[in-house]
Amino acid sequence: MDLSAIRARFPQLDGDLVYLDNAAGGLMPATSIQAIQEYLTRYGSINSMAGHVRGAEVLALKQRARAATALFLNAQPHEVAIGQSATALAFRLSAAFARLWGSGDEVIISELDHEADASPWRELERVGVTVKVWPARDDLTLHPDDLKPLLTPRTRLLAFTAASNALGVRTPLQEAAQLARQNGTWTIVDAVHLASHELPDVQAWGLDFLMFSPYKVFAPHLGALYVRGELLAGLPVPKLEFVADDDITKLEHGTPQFELQAGWLATLDYLRELGGAESLDRAALQAAYARIHALEAPLAEQLLQGLQRHPQVTVYGPQAADQRVGTVGFRVNGETPDQTAHRLSERGVSVAAGHFYAVMPIRKLGLYPDGLVRASLAHYTSADDVERLLAAL
Incomplete structure (x- = not known):
């Protein structure tokens, strides 16, 4: 598919929409919308029950969704939970950690994190756990050398984002995970922002936990959590009494959104x-993401350089495109981010304004609570979309 064929798959792009808020939620292809409608037409709210035909079909769909999500992460199906959001799944995991750890134990979060990968671990302070912050440098990048002094024999968890949802900054994912592993520390990575730009790989990255949101990856509103299989049985998650300790469904509270899994x-x-x-496997997904990278890379350069050239615009974070995914946080001199976003919207350009739940990096910049203007690309973004943003500015 060339770009015009790709864009034709997304009905939200009909008309004159310039959509540059992909970090908040991706657009969905028509086939995904159709799959949800077809599911509801056939099943309504039928539950997954093996004892009758349509209930068994729903159960089979649930199993397919788990297996496909595992494939997306390079994990095993029994290691993947699907829930209503990554945030909800993180808080369930936090409840398990609160039953494992207490006074004297330590957790590290990064200064770039979205609160979905910070607030759940701060909850552990209620049981005496010390929470440390891996600081970002002045250019809003994370460095392994700044992490090393924070790791101690009592460090139980390292939590950090794979890419900043507010600034697009990439982080030293594999190096940090390796340092944690050498220290005997578990690692959880927030891949919510990265997953639409780079295919996750929990095996290559050496992770114990990972969360992401399919709705950021051109799908319906869902969250997913990877738990390394060897750890599952030992996690005392609050759960229904009959669910086995080694059953990943203990993290999936309530009835799944089957129609969204179909999407x-x-x-x-x-x-x-x-x-x-021809078939869905890791090679197919790797080829898809190679195509995504080829489409996004020149646009990311166009966006970043265009904003940097503007005399009334301040771009935050590293100034090189290879240190980012296709997301840029900026401000226009003399007006608030909300004012800028509304003025751009009047010109047909959709961007976001605020702190985007990334409170720590916005505070580090001294811009809380108003935050930034954020422009974020996806593979269906066109060069004309970026040029219209720059022209409107």
Whole structure:
């Protein structure tokens, strides 16, 4: 598919919309919308019950969604929980940690984190856990050398983002995970912002936990959590009494949103098509993400350089595109981010304004609570979209 064919798959792009708020939520291909409608038409709110035909079909769909999500992460199906949001799943994991740890134990979070990967671990302070912050440098980058002094024999968890949702900054993911592993520390990575730009790989990255949101990856509103299989049984998650300790469904409180899982499966099939593959496997997803990178990389350069050239615009974070995914946080001199976003919206350009739940980096910049203007790309973004933003500015 060329870009025009890709854009034609997303009905939200009909008309004159310039959508540059992909960090808040991606657009969805028509096939994903159709899959949700077809599911509801056939099943309504039928639950997953093996004892009758349609209940068994719903159960099979649930199993397919878990297996496909595991494939997306390079994990095993029994290691992947699907829930209503990454935040909700993180708080469930936090409740388990609160039963494992207490006074004298330590947790490290990063200064770039979204609060979904910070507030759940701060909750552990209620049971005596010390929470430390891996500081970002002045250019809003994280460095392993700044992490090393924070690691001690009592460090139980390192939590950090793979890419800043407010600034697009990439982090030293594998190096940090390796330092934690050498220290005997578990690592959880927030891949919510990265997952639409780079295919996650929990095996290559050497992680114990990872969370992401399919709705940022061109799918419906869902969250997913990877738990390394060896750890699952030992996590005392609050759960229904009959659910086994080694059963990943102990993290999936309540009835799943089956219709949204159907949409997520259709999105993964769209990615298969984007990669030009006949069947959905890791190679197909890798090919899709190679295509995504090829489409996004020149636009990220165009966006960053265009904003840097503007005399009334301040760009925050590292000034090189290779240190970012296709997301830029900036401000226009003399007006608030809300004012800028509203003025751009009047010109047909959709961007975001605020702190985006990334409170720590916004505070470090001295811009809390108003925050930034954020422009964020996806693979269906066009060069004309970026040029219209720059022209409107």
